[in-house]
Amino acid sequence: MAFLTALALFGTIGTPELIIILIILVLIFGASKLPQLGGAMGKTIKNFKSEMRDGMAEEPKKNGGSAASAEARFCAKCGAAVPDPEAAFCPKCGKALS
Numbered sequence: 001m002a003f004l005t006a007l008a009l010f011g012t013i014g015t016p017e018l019i020i021i022l023i024i025l026v027l028i029f030g031a032s033k034l035p036q037l038g039g040a041m042g043k044t045i046k047n048f049k050s051e052m053r054d055g056m057a058e059e060p061k062k063n064g065g066s067a068a069s070a071e072a073r074f075c076a077k078c079g080a081a082v083p084d085p086e087a088a089f090c091p092k093c094g095k096a097l098s
């Protein structure tokens with residue numbers, strides 16, 4: 001199925017390609033096995049296409065909340081950790097942070 005996979009990856013599966021693939025399959029498996037094979041092929045191609053569509057639609061947009069978590073601050077008064085690097089006041093006791 002490497003040939004089919006390559007085609008799918010490049011998004012070039014159209015009717016001509018399907019006909020070529022069908023002909024190749026007939027040559028390989030013989031016409032007698034085609035009906036059951038056709039069903040499997042259809043599913044495979046459907047899966048390929050829907051997966052490609054999904055992959056393009058939901059490009060992983062991870063909001064970069066990763067910055068500046070390295071230096072955690074601690075309240076001088078109560079010692080609570082202050083997770084927000086922009087915070088001006090301690091979230092626990094409310095004391096202004098330096």
Ligand SMILES: [Zn+2]
Nearest residue numbers: 075078090093
């Ligand atoms: Zn505090």
